[in-house]
């Protein structure tokens with residue numbers, strides 16, 4: 127057809143076609159090829175693919191794709207592996223050693239880690255030769271060979287590029303791992319870029335994997351975690367909330383699974399939540415906020431730091447997820463959090479008409495304190 131004006135490039139996918147999606151080419155093929163060569167050359171002496179502390183889905187997925195590409199590599203993680211990461215390993219029938227002896231390997235490939243502290247006590251001087259494969263924007267200057275591509279929403283996308291570079295046909299397991307890593311690192315696609323969606327499309331189209339299969343692998347077992355479900359439902363029953371303008375600040379209490387309880391209340395409609403995990407020897411408060419609250423300028427880490435100072439405890443964390451550890455009366459600290467957060471949202475929502483409503487109690491009308499000590 128002659129419809130394209132002269133000089134204007136015909137649009138076409140920039141990357142490997144596989145089914146109807148595409149996988150972008152590596153940003154630096156020569157550098158990535160150096161790593162591939164070393165992983166092949168290291169075959170005799172042993173290659174360890176090493177994930178960060180509490181290895182998450184993306185780190186485990188990256189390791190799994192590299193394992194299927196270079197079957198001689200061994201997988202390891204610093205200190206621990208996250209629950210979803212372990213589920214993915216089980217589904218793939220692969221093992222990842224925790225704190226393996228690294229000195230017996232010729233090459234260690236650190237994956238999905240932006241600093242030495244994520245994979246060690248900070249000192250890598252006694253380590254064998256090592257490479258870093260990462261996608262974090264705030265990537266540390268490693269004193270070693272590294273390949274970092276922050277344009278990749280998940281590190282596993284780089285592992286897939288490596289597999290494609292070796293001309294290995296991708297398989298079902300790699301597709302499941304790839305999609306799982308991308309889902310996890312894009313906040314279930316909330317922060318996904320076009321290239322991440324395209325990589326998922328690439329994997330779904332090139333395999334018989336369905337999105338549902340991947341979700342079953344990474345969250346299916348939650349449907350059978352009865353203590354967690356009970357904790358979430360109890361958190362719903364004990365909720366207290368306050369309306370500030372059109373925003374909702376909520377508090378509740380559990381004895382465990384406070385992060386899951388916080389998520390449940392956010393899904394149920396709260397915009398900021400504070401959940402106390404009240405145990406005989408310690409008090410923990412977890413807080414979470416939705417992105418539009420952060421855009422007001424609220425920073426939960428700073429907020430919990432301040433609550434910590436006011437109550438003689440230690441608080442801090444990230445902008446959207448923070449906590450506090452220590453001792454004290456859970457109800458009093460929760461109402462302090464509610465009051466201060468309501469004030470902060472009110473102050474920051476200039477131009478928006480804000481009116482405080484009376485604090486609303488549990489749905490059944492009982493006092494929250496009636497059932498505080500009977501958490502699952």
Ligand SMILES: [Mn+2]
Nearest residue numbers: 184238281311
């Ligand atoms: Mn990652």
